[in-house]
Amino acid sequence: MSSLVHPTAARLTYRALLGRRRAAILFALPVLLLVIAIAVRALTGADDTTANTVLGSFALATMVPLIGVIAGTGAIGPEIDDGSVVYLLAKPVRRSTVIVTKLLVAIGVSVVFSAVPVLIAGFVLNGNSQQLAVAYALAAAVASVAYSALFLFLGTVTRHAVVIGLVYALVWEAVFGSLVPGARTLSVQQWALALAQKAGAEGAVTSDVGLAPAVVLLVVVTGAATWYAARRLKSLTLAGEE
Amino acid sequence: MSTLTLENVSRWFGNVVAVNDITMTIGPGVTGLLGPNGAGKSTLLNMMGGFLAPSNGTVTLDDRTVWRNESIYRDIGIVPEREAMYDFLTGRDFVLANAELHGLGRKEAARALATVDMEHAQDRRISTYSKGMRQRVKMASALVHEPSVLLLDEPFNGMDPRQRMQLMELLRHMGDEGRTVLFSSHILEEVEQLASHIEVIVAGRHAASGDFRRIRRLMTDRPHRYLVRSDDDRALAAALIADPSTSGIEVDLEEGALRIQAVDFGRFTTLLPRVARDHGIRLLAVSPSDESLESVFSYLVAA
Numbered sequence: 001m002s003s004l005v006h007p008t009a010a011r012l013t014y015r016a017l018l019g020r021r022r023a024a025i026l027f028a029l030p031v032l033l034l035v036i037a038i039a040v041r042a043l044t045g046a047d048d049t050t051a052n053t054v055l056g057s058f059a060l061a062t063m064v065p066l067i068g069v070i071a072g073t074g075a076i077g078p079e080i081d082d083g084s085v086v087y088l089l090a091k092p093v094r095r096s097t098v099i100v101t102k103l104l105v106a107i108g109v110s111v112v113f114s115a116v117p118v119l120i121a122g123f124v125l126n127g128n129s130q131q132l133a134v135a136y137a138l139a140a141a142v143a144s145v146a147y148s149a150l151f152l153f154l155g156t157v158t159r160h161a162v163v164i165g166l167v168y169a170l171v172w173e174a175v176f177g178s179l180v181p182g183a184r185t186l187s188v189q190q191w192a193l194a195l196a197q198k199a200g201a202e203g204a205v206t207s208d209v210g211l212a213p214a215v216v217l218l219v220v221v222t223g224a225a226t227w228y229a230a231r232r233l234k235s236l237t238l239a240g241e242e
Numbered sequence: 243m244s245t246l247t248l249e250n251v252s253r254w255f256g257n258v259v260a261v262n263d264i265t266m267t268i269g270p271g272v273t274g275l276l277g278p279n280g281a282g283k284s285t286l287l288n289m290m291g292g293f294l295a296p297s298n299g300t301v302t303l304d305d306r307t308v309w310r311n312e313s314i315y316r317d318i319g320i321v322p323e324r325e326a327m328y329d330f331l332t333g334r335d336f337v338l339a340n341a342e343l344h345g346l347g348r349k350e351a352a353r354a355l356a357t358v359d360m361e362h363a364q365d366r367r368i369s370t371y372s373k374g375m376r377q378r379v380k381m382a383s384a385l386v387h388e389p390s391v392l393l394l395d396e397p398f399n400g401m402d403p404r405q406r407m408q409l410m411e412l413l414r415h416m417g418d419e420g421r422t423v424l425f426s427s428h429i430l431e432e433v434e435q436l437a438s439h440i441e442v443i444v445a446g447r448h449a450a451s452g453d454f455r456r457i458r459r460l461m462t463d464r465p466h467r468y469l470v471r472s473d474d475d476r477a478l479a480a481a482l483i484a485d486p487s488t489s490g491i492e493v494d495l496e497e498g499a500l501r502i503q504a505v506d507f508g509r510f511t512t513l514l515p516r517v518a519r520d521h522g523i524r525l526l527a528v529s530p531s532d533e534s535l536e537s538v539f540s541y542l543v544a545a
Contacts, residue, residue, distance in 0.1 A: 008342040012328060019330040082326035086293065087336075087383060090320045091343040092312050234310055238293040238322075 004100045006093055013105040017074050025070055026109065029063045030117035037121035048132065051125035052204070055136040059118045060189055060196075064140045065169030067114045068147025073162050075106040075148075076229075077155035083238055096230040103152055103226055110144035135200030143192035146222050150188070153225040156232040184208040191218050244304050244317055244390040244422050245269045246290055251299035253285050260285040262446040263299070268424050272417035274437030274454070275426040282446040283426040284323060287395050290424070291320045303391065316344075319384030323395035325376060327368050333379045334364035340383040354382040359408065373400035381409070392416060394425040398432055410436045465489065466507050471499045471527040472518065481517045485509075501531070 017023065036054060044050055079085035088098060118140040122133020147169075154161040176183040184190045185208060193207035194214030207214065246268040253261040261282045268290075277283050288294035289301050292308045292315070301308045308314055328336055338351040355364050358378040363371065368379065377397060384392060392413075398406050413436060417423045427433050433440055434454050442450040442457060450457050472478045479491045479500055487506035494501050504510035518525050 006343070008339050012331075012339055015330060016328065083322060083324040084326040084328055086320060086322050086324075087327065087340060088343065089293075090291065090315050090318070091340075092316045092345075093343055094312060235295065236293065237295070238288055 004097055005104060006097050006101050009088060009093070009098055009101040010105050012088065013075050013102050014109070016079065017071065017105065017109055020074065020078065022070055022074060026067060026113045029067060030113050033059055033063055033117050033121050034124065037124040041124055041126075046126040046129065048126055048130055048204070051122065051129070051132050054125060055118060055122055055132060056193075056205070059114075059121065060136060060139055060143065060192065061174045062170070064110075064114045064118070064143050064192075065147055065173050065189070066166075067110050068144060069151050069162060069165035069169050071106040071109040071113070071144075072148045072151025073155040073165055075102040075109075075152055075155065076233075077159075077161045080156065080236070081159055085236070086238060089233070089236065095233040095236075099152070099156075099226060099230040099233055103149055103229075106148035106152055107145050110148050111141050114144055115141035130201035130204040132200060132204055135196040135205050138199050139192035139196035139205075142195050142218060143188050146188045146191070146218050149222040149225040149229075153229040153232070156229045156236070181208065188218070188221070190214070243270050243420055246308075246391060246422065246424070247300075247302045248286075248290070249300050249302075251286075251289060251296045251301060253282075253289060253294065253297045259446055261289070261296075261443075264443070264446075264448045265299075266441055266448060266451060268422055268441075270417070270420045270422050271439060272413055272423045272425070272437045273439045273441060274433035275424060275441050275443060276430065276433045276457075277426075277428060277443035277449075279428050281428075281443045283428075283443055284395055285446075286443065287393055287424075287426055291318065291393050316387065317389055318391045318393065319387065319389035321377075321380045321384045321392070321394040321397055323399070325373075327376065327380065329369040330367065332365050332367055333360055333371070333375075333382075336368055336379060337364075337382045337386060341386045344387040346387060350386050351382075354386040355379075357385055357412065358382045374402060374405040377401060377405070377409070381412070389421070391422045392424070394423070396427060397425050398427065398429075406432075464507075466504045466510070467531045468502045468504065468510075468514075469494075469497070469499050469527070469529050469531045470502055470514070470525065473524045473526065474521075475500050477521055478518065478523050481521050481523075482514070485513055485517075487513055499527070 036058065040050055040054060079088065115137050119133050119137035122128055122136055126132060128134060151161065151165045154165055158164065172183060173187055173189050190207050190209045191214035193205060194209045194211045196205040197207045198211055248264055248266050251261060251264045252259065264286065275283050275286065285294065289296050290308065292311065295309050303314050303317060306314055331339065334351065334355065337355055338348060341347055341351040355361050358381045360375065360378050360382060363375060368376065371379065397409060401409065413423050413425065437454060440452065440454045440457050441448065450460065475493060479493060482488045482502065483491055487504055487509040488502060489505045490503040492501040514528065
């Protein structure tokens, strides 16, 4: 059992993630994005600027981090809260395997519920003109990886992971990110945009961060969050009922 | 055959000492961990199960450290007190998942479900189970890899008498097979029925250890207090005080009752009705006034 992924742990995580009421948001947000895309297209026709706004301000700045919060924290937080994680951890399975498995499930769910709808919305909005659909979908996928790792880590550290995650997603990424220039360099969204900039047509997408630092920061944040999460889980303490 | 060893184990949370310098050895057979609520039983069990680090001292299973050692779960099965399980799964899927996490499969899962007699409900979701059914599925999940050590936190809570007897039978059987079975309880009778060996924890301290008969005697030989009402309190008091099993009687005018302190529990309980009958006194109420478990335990600690 020295592999990095355990299929049973993956199955439990996946079913827990999609079986909870919170999962409704996972379905609702992409549907909302698609509804907006269809409405915008019907009302204004195919327009690159509008497409950019919808995909950048709503999809990447709000929807992707929100889905990241739900998938990342949801992959482990509730299990730790209610104590059922004991059934998963009282097993001869390495805790790092448990974390990597949960991370992959969270990433998979985030990508399916954020990157795929972004791609579809992009095509609906302007038929992938200027490669916008592909660029933003790529950014959404990359951001999903980093968000999943960050929020999974948060789920192992605090019971308030969802609240902290929401504050990060909505205040830091959505508000500060657009107002305070400094905050943008330390934003998953901007790092992901750096990749979108590369993938999109010349000048179609812009990021405040260069491609090289963006990739390095994405890798470092994802790796560090995963490593710390495994460490946390290794010394996970379950408080008694007393 | 496995032995859990605790050496000078303490655990504190901030300023609160939950477990205070406990040394004990839990060997094969059924051992009861007895103590009032809040005594530190769960804290102790969490440390034995690798879900809590001792602040001081060591917990080992056959010389292997328990904390931060996933490999010990090949030999340990845990039945937690908390209710939460993967409620969206059926009992069968839940036990199968537990088996798979041990590298086992359907055969072992089916055997474990049969052991706890839950085959009839195995295809229902856990969320529809009664407390007793949950308890049995938890047992199945802990037994699926046939562990040599089984740790159970308050396993009889919420079970009806029949389920309780079945579980006791199962645990007794496992103890007879040479497995190390440790269960916690705050109910003396429960522990007495099942465990040949008892460890008593009171307020985080190791209060007593050993054969249940010795501990039972310690618990019953303490002074007992009774509140007794009769149709002639003074006559009853005069008759009772003549016997050495009674060490003090107070006539409580406000309550209209006698407060009796008995030193010999066994003798007093047969004395009281006999004296009443011989003197033609009618007993209206007899109730123990300090039978709370806490007072029983606090006496034990002082002893």
